[in-house]
Amino acid sequence: MTGLGRLPLPASAVRLWQARRRPRVRLGLRVGGLALVAGFASAPFWLGNSYDTDVFCDMALWAAIGLGLNVVIGFAGLLDLGYMAFYAFGGYTFATLSLHLGFSLWEALPLGTILAGVASAVFGFPTLRLRGDYLAIMTLGFGGIVDIAANNLSLTGGANGLYGMAPQSVFGYQLSTNNVIGYYVLALALVAVAALATYRFRHAKIGRAWACIKDDELAAAASGIRVTRCKLQAYVLGAIWAGVAGAIFAAKQGLVSPETFTFDQSFFAVAIVVLGGMGSIPGVILGAVLYILISEYFQGITGTYSGLIFSVLLLVTVLVRPRGLIPYTPGQRVRARARDGPPAGAGSAPDPLPLEDFRCAD
Amino acid sequence: MGTLAQQLVNGVVIGAVYGLIALGYTMVYGIVRLINFAQGGLYAAGAFIGLEVVEILQAHRVESPALLILAALAGAMIATGALAFLVERVAYRPLRRAPILSALVSSLAVLFLIENVIQLLTGAQPQTYPSLLGLQPWTLGPITLAPSGLLIVLVALGLMGAMQWFVQRTRTGRAMRAIAVNQEVAGLMGVDVRRVVALTFVMGGALGAAAGVLVGLNYGTITFNMGELAGLEGFTAAVLGGIGNVPGALVGGLVLGLLQSLITIVLPNQWNEAVVFAVLIAVLAFRPRGILGERVAERA
Numbered sequence: 001m002t003g004l005g006r007l008p009l010p011a012s013a014v015r016l017w018q019a020r021r022r023p024r025v026r027l028g029l030r031v032g033g034l035a036l037v038a039g040f041a042s043a044p045f046w047l048g049n050s051y052d053t054d055v056f057c058d059m060a061l062w063a064a065i066g067l068g069l070n071v072v073i074g075f076a077g078l079l080d081l082g083y084m085a086f087y088a089f090g091g092y093t094f095a096t097l098s099l100h101l102g103f104s105l106w107e108a109l110p111l112g113t114i115l116a117g118v119a120s121a122v123f124g125f126p127t128l129r130l131r132g133d134y135l136a137i138m139t140l141g142f143g144g145i146v147d148i149a150a151n152n153l154s155l156t157g158g159a160n161g162l163y164g165m166a167p168q169s170v171f172g173y174q175l176s177t178n179n180v181i182g183y184y185v186l187a188l189a190l191v192a193v194a195a196l197a198t199y200r201f202r203h204a205k206i207g208r209a210w211a212c213i214k215d216d217e218l219a220a221a222a223s224g225i226r227v228t229r230c231k232l233q234a235y236v237l238g239a240i241w242a243g244v245a246g247a248i249f250a251a252k253q254g255l256v257s258p259e260t261f262t263f264d265q266s267f268f269a270v271a272i273v274v275l276g277g278m279g280s281i282p283g284v285i286l287g288a289v290l291y292i293l294i295s296e297y298f299q300g301i302t303g304t305y306s307g308l309i310f311s312v313l314l315l316v317t318v319l320v321r322p323r324g325l326i327p328y329t330p331g332q333r334v335r336a337r338a339r340d341g342p343p344a345g346a347g348s349a350p351d352p353l354p355l356e357d358f359r360c361a362d
Numbered sequence: 363m364g365t366l367a368q369q370l371v372n373g374v375v376i377g378a379v380y381g382l383i384a385l386g387y388t389m390v391y392g393i394v395r396l397i398n399f400a401q402g403g404l405y406a407a408g409a410f411i412g413l414e415v416v417e418i419l420q421a422h423r424v425e426s427p428a429l430l431i432l433a434a435l436a437g438a439m440i441a442t443g444a445l446a447f448l449v450e451r452v453a454y455r456p457l458r459r460a461p462i463l464s465a466l467v468s469s470l471a472v473l474f475l476i477e478n479v480i481q482l483l484t485g486a487q488p489q490t491y492p493s494l495l496g497l498q499p500w501t502l503g504p505i506t507l508a509p510s511g512l513l514i515v516l517v518a519l520g521l522m523g524a525m526q527w528f529v530q531r532t533r534t535g536r537a538m539r540a541i542a543v544n545q546e547v548a549g550l551m552g553v554d555v556r557r558v559v560a561l562t563f564v565m566g567g568a569l570g571a572a573a574g575v576l577v578g579l580n581y582g583t584i585t586f587n588m589g590e591l592a593g594l595e596g597f598t599a600a601v602l603g604g605i606g607n608v609p610g611a612l613v614g615g616l617v618l619g620l621l622q623s624l625i626t627i628v629l630p631n632q633w634n635e636a637v638v639f640a641v642l643i644a645v646l647a648f649r650p651r652g653i654l655g656e657r658v659a660e661r662a
Contacts, residue, residue, distance in 0.1 A: 079463055081470075126647045132462050133397045137597060138646050141639040144594065148636040263590060267470060274467050308478040315471040318464050319456055 040289075041188065050179040055296050057180045060187035061249055063288035066272040067194035067281065068241030073270065074279035074328070075198075075207060076234035077214030078128070079136040082143025083269050086239035088150060088261035089116035090246025095162035095256045096155065105168040105251045109244060116243030117236050124235040128228055143266050150258040161257025168251045175251070183252040190245065195281050201237075202279075210234055211330070271314045277324025286326055367505050369623040375511040375580070377619020378518035382573035383596025384603065384611035385525060386566035392606030393542045393562045396462070399469040400449055401570050402593020403476030404442050408571020409584040410480055412438035413491055420492070427494040431579065435517070438575045439568040445476075446567025450560050473589065481586040488585045491578040510580040517576060518612070521569060526608045538562060542606065570596075591635065598642040604652030613653055 009017075019025050044053040065087065072080045093112030097103035103111075127138045150156045157163075168175045175182040201207045209230045212220040221227045250256040268291060276287025291310065298306040317324065383405055390398045415437035416430050424430060453472050457465045495509040529535040537558045540548040549555045577592070578584045595618065603614025618641060625637050645652060 073463075077463065079466055127643070130646060130650065133395075133466055134646050134650065136466055137397060137594075137601075138643050140594065141598075141642040144639040145636050145643075148633065148639070152630075152632045264474075267474065270467065270470070278463075305482070307474060308482060311471045311474040311478060315453060315468060315475065318468045318471065319453070322460060322464055 044181060044184050053179060053181050053184055055292060057184040057187050057252060059289050059292040060184060060191050061245055061252075062269075062272060062292060063285045064187060064190040064194050064245045065242060065269055066276065066284040066288045067191065067198055068238045068245065069269050070273050070279065070281070070284045071198055071201065071210075071241070072234050072238035073273050074277075074284070075202060075214070076210040076231055077132070078231060078235060079132055079270070080139045080235070080238065081136050081263070081266050081270065082139035082141070082146070083238065083242060084261040084266040085143045085146035086116040086120055086242035087246035087249070087265075088146055088256075088258075089119055089239075090243030090248075091250035091256040091260070092150065092156055092162065092246075093243075094247040094250050095165055098165040099162060102166070104166075105247060106170075109247050112247045113240045113243035116246070117240045120236045120239030121232065124232050128231040128235060140263065140266075143261075143263055147258055147262055150261065157257075159258060161255055161259075163255040165251065165254055167254075177252060177254040180252055183248070186248060187252075190248065191285065194241065195285070199281060206230065206233060268310070271310065275314055275317050275324060277327045280324055280326050280328035283324045283326035283328065287324070290325075365504075365627065366624075367503075369627060370620065371505055371507055371511070373620035373623035374616060375507075375514055375619070376623065377599075377616035378515045378612075379573050379577055379580075379592075379615070380595050380599040380618050381612040381615025382518050382521060382569055382576070383592060384600035384615050385522060385608065386569040386573075387597050387600040388603075388605055388608060388611045389525070389562050389569070390566045391600070393538050394454075394458075394545075394559055396454065396465050396469065397597065398563075398566065399466065399593065400446075400453075400472040400476065401566060401596065402589030402591075403473040404446055404449075404567040404589070405570035405574045405592055405596070406480060406584070406586065406589035407445055407476055407574070408438040408442040408567075409574030409578045409588065410484060410489070410586075411441045411571065412575035413489060413578060413584065416492060416494070430494050431513070434575050434579075435572055438571040442571030442574075443564040443568040446563045447560060449567075450563035454563070455556070455559075473593070477587050477589065484586065486586065488583040491582050491584060493582060494579060508580065510576070514576045514580055517572060518615075521572060522608065522612050525565070525569075529608055534558060534561065594642070595635075595638050598638050598645075600652075601650070602641060602645050602652050604654040607652070607654050610652055610654035617653065 020029060044056045047053070065083075069080065069083050072078050072083070090109075090112040093115050094103075094105060094108040097108040097111065098105075123142050127135060130138065150161075151159050167177060170182070170186065173182060175186070177183075202211075209220070209225045212223065212225055213227055213230055217227055249260070253260075272287035272291050273284055274287075275290065276285065277283030290313075294310050294313070295306040298309060321327075323329075383401065386401045386404070387398060390396060390401070412434035415434045419430055419433055424433075449472050453468045454465060457468055495513065499506045499508040501507075527535075529538060537548065537553045538561075540551065540553055541555055541558055545555055573592075573596075574584070574588075577588075596615075599614035599618045600611055601614070602618055603610030603612065618638065621641065622634055622637055626634060629637070
């Protein structure tokens with residue numbers, strides 16, 4: 001309702017918009033929304049086209065990456081511009097172990113994530129004390145070093161990367177790299193785990209500590225939160241998750257190369273989080289879907305419009321809707337109750353007091 | 363011995379370029395405390411605008427190299443300054459009171475926007491700069507120096523001196539320093555904060571553009587994404603010298619340039635950039651105020 005009154009809309013449209021809060025309408029909208037999401041997520045199964053499946057698989061993997069980065073940026077407020085470096089750790093560890101020692105994905109995965117976690121802890125320990133913008137530039141430098149190392153070490157296969165890993169299987173089901181429907185299911189599971197885990201983390205003690213640090217570091221420290229330790233936990237957690245996603249991505253592609261871990265890729269990961277809404281789980285998933293849709297749809301024309309459109313979209317979002325497309329608004333339910341009256345069976349609650357602007361100043 | 367001397371000369375030339383880009387960062391950071399990631403994009407934009415100016419003038423049969431170079435520099439600096447003004451107006455001013463994260467993301471978005479626009483207009487292939495300064499480099503014993511290298515050093519020194527004079531000796535420069543100390547109080551004392559901040563961005567953009575044109579003249583090719591790495595190198599130079607400090611930008615640039623070219627004696631060329639990143643991380647972690655910086659980077 002806020003803001004809508006200012007638009008020159010016919011009264012019937014406004015009434016229709018306001019009707020969305022009525023319990024039955026709300027239930028209908030939720031069911032409809034869920035059906036839409038389920039229909040979208042299951043699209044590869046009824047489209048049956050291997051190219052589309054690949055696109056959807058990328059979407060799900062980016063959503064998983066975004067959710068991991070969301071912990072770092074959205075929860076703890078640390079701008080990480082070298083996130084894909086940890087993705088590289090996961091991918092290269094799997095590729096190396098698979099090629100040289102014949103490890104399967106599931107045997108290499110723990111090692112890759114441990115490596116990503118250790119690398120992030122070693123790098124994060126001295127750097128996370130710095131203020132936000134310096135941290136951003138240092139993570140950028142770290143990403144750069146990993147990129148150059150991947151391009152020039154013989155262990156990582158240089159600019160060509162590593163390829164020719166054996167096909168993987170999960171619970172006896174063979175995962176094909178031609179039609180990646182199996183990997184799509186795996187990636188969806190990854191998204192589900194990430195969404196659930198980050199949701200739980202947010203409401204745990206550590207999540208509240210992150211929110212506190214993000215709002216005001218000094219106040220957080222004064223209230224007894226060990227700021228650097230909490231930041232390090234967010235950073236390492238994000239890195240570990242990137243390691244998992246990276247290993248699965250490498251298995252799906254059957255290839256790892258430095259191209260996938262450049263600064264551009266790290267920027268897109270940040271953009272997904274900011275576009276969707278920092279801290280917002282559905283927002284980040286939407287951000288990943290939009291990113292892949294835009295890059296797929298506009299790739300056909302010249303290959304550069306996608307970057308242009310995406311950066312404009314990001315800029316407009318930061319300026320016009322700084323909390324993202326689906327903002328995370330803590331305390332929303334409390335406010336909704338204050339506005340709409342008690343939720344249970346109160347279908348015909350009288351129009352509430354003018355509490356439209358009952359929201360925190362941010 | 364010969365290679366060492368040659369590498370020293372190369373280091374000074376590349377260091378002067380870093381210094382110029384660093385100067386743009388330092389001006390903006392010193393005054394509004396924002397790492398302007400778009401600086402790299404403005405540098406690339408300057409290089410392409412300069413090339414465009416040269417091509418247009420050559421099509422109108424302007425032959426004199428000195429005139430062409432001057433026109434390219436002036437045209438690129440003015441046009442990029444205008445672009446920087448636009449960027450400040452659209453992408454930063456509305457975020458002045460927003461969390462620092464928003465402004466950083468916004469400047470990153472601008473960097474990618476500029477790169478993508480350049481790529482759309484000119485294509486992904488590297489563009490060739492005409493060699494306006496003649497092909498014969500000067501040789502002195504084992505050392506060779508291209509005329510364009512000397513030009514880079516001279517222009518960089520000149521602009522650096524001009525900036526130092528501007529910031530320390532003019533009324534507007536004093537307003538800039540006042541804003542750096544305390545924006546609100548400066549405003550209360552009658553400084554037109556918006557105007558001075560806008561001017562700072564314009565100057566930063568113009569300095570980046572000068573560096574872009576000079577790099578094009580010296581190395582002969584420019585690419586749409588040249589600003590990403592150069593921006594980071596310039597930022598490293600700024601931090602190394604002490605961000606917010608005008609002479610520091612030059613010192614940082616020279617130290618970084620020399621370090622980078624001396625390291626090629628020991629390490630293969632590809633690791634060159636890794637040195638920059640390592641210096642950046644080491645300086646930020648252990649001496650965030652840099653070589654000359656008076657201001658200690660605020661620890662959280």
